[in-house]
Amino acid sequence: MKVLVFLALFGLAFASVKHYNGFQVFRALPKEEAHWKAIQDLENGGNFDFWKISGKHADIMASPTRIEVLRNFLEERSIPYERIVPDVEDMITKAAQEPKVSQGPRSTRYALTWDNYYGFDTIKEFCFELAASYPQMVTTTVEGQSHEGRDMILVKISNGGAAKPAVFVDGGIHAREWISPASVTYFMRELVENYAAHPELVNNVDWYFMPVINPDGYQFSHDSDRLWRKNRRPNEDGCRGTDMNRNFGFHWNEGGSSGYGCYDTYHGGAPFSEVESQVVRDVILANADQIQAYLTVHSYGQYWLTPWGWTSDYPEDYPELFALASDAVDALTAVEGTRYTIETSTNALYMATGGSDDWAKGGAGVKYSYTLELRDTGFYGFQLPARLIMPTAVETWEAIKVVGNFIGGMKK
Template sequence: MHRKIPKTSSTKPAIFMDCGIHAREWITPAFCQWFVNEALNTYGSDSQMTSLLDEMDVYVLPLFNVDGYHYTHTNDRMWRKTRSRNSGYSCVGTDPNRNFDAGWCTLGASSYPCSDTYCGSTPESEIEVKNVANFIRSKKSVIKAYLTMHSYSQLLLFPYSYTYDLAADNDELMALAEGASNALRSLYNTRYTSGPGATTIYPAAGGSDDWAYDLGVKYSFTFELRDTGRYGFLLPESQIKPTCEETMLAVKYIAAYVQKNLY
């Protein structure tokens, strides 16, 4: 018999996790839904999940870029950006993961509205980004970890992406990322590479993980889920379950570490 999950508290330390910031990365909203389902159905029977939810709040945003995601189902499966209008241009949308106020519109971002990596007219110009940033700022005193789910490439990244400089906590973040990657690999032998975003994948200014880290959320990570290019964004349905199962191990590893290092 499962116990009732504790209600959120204004003082409990918390983890914030989002999925679907890029519209075409369909495996990521699937993972956020998987996490919520596991939390609901294993609380009271899984000791680690029970301990986590007793001691911490977990805020889950299952679908960051709602309008873009809908557009991938109706018009263009490969759409990436938001669906906001750009003044003076017929092309629409901003890359929400170039729209945060972290080295905004410098390395790896475009000021051209028709680009897939368009940074927006100003930092937080996108309503989706503004609302997430406002929420995290409002909970700044309690949010201890920020996890954002992307695909694809099988990477576990951490700040920085907007600069080649290493984060102050680089060594600890690298050790934690490698531990989480090993936990993930233990299930299906899926290999992940860990490292700072700029040098591990490519430089990219305006990302949510860099912004959260600079705000003071020390344990800030970007997951790039399966695969490494065979299917890319078109990951087959048969891989949803194993991807979610293995990713869950990495997320629980990070959560357990944060839980142990709260005080």
């Protein structure tokens, strides 16, 4: 009886959670130009949640009532496909039920660990505790508030003195990509608590971290909808959220984004219409003379992407961007063989305008601007199990170190 009462209360408490029973994910494998065109039309139609489009395939989620529509669409056009997730709710439940294995670093000073995913408040507490524990090296500030009033946290790691060449890292712009804040906080901790292992990284470089730049969406993905992507501000058409990675003001709204507020790639009413993207812009611009590298951390797909997303043309200095990316990825792959693809976003994935990486390079003049799409390649997708946080963070940290050392060796 007690169990029933508990279950009833549990049910009430989570009554507002979005469920995905019967939702399925299909991987379409276009073979020719006409196939790709059809897939893009399908995405622009807005009836399906595109988890990922890469140069090789598109992972498309369909609600139970649209599964047949999707299959017919693909079959009529002879686009090969396979079902990769038979039940999305089942996948989410399994990821949440995974036994927790204690494997990451632990501290009595903060609750955050790297063998579980945490809500925004725990990450925020970690940022302030890190500064309180290492006041010589870490400064944590609040740079503004999100639409729902959460703090936009900036953590600067520096040993002081004259301004050094800097690396800026952000995470969590897309709410459901939980491995991003989990990895970014790991980099911060490693840099500070393991300073003695690589003092040059702090001695030669100033670091700026914003581990969760979409705090409302991120918390919503924990509380109510595991697959939420955008921020949470209401739009005029009654839907909520802007895709902040379509909202940055460089070639904004020139393709690969949507004008409909209900769509997952809604670009917002104007460039930088969202308070969260404004804060990121302002932090970068305020330190633009220092920042030489911009790293924005996403998942999934295992890509190390360079601008541009607005054109298939390569940036003039692509050979330099590629060379650093290549060294970084080599270090990542050396850990346990994880493979990454290095390309411009347009050529690796698809054209998408209003991305933060394009703006960082084209708008703020940060030469080495990259989007990282962390693990995996789609088996777990956004539901990457917590036991894979450490392996992902550890290998990616090797790449971040390469970038840091490179920037630290640059002449100002």
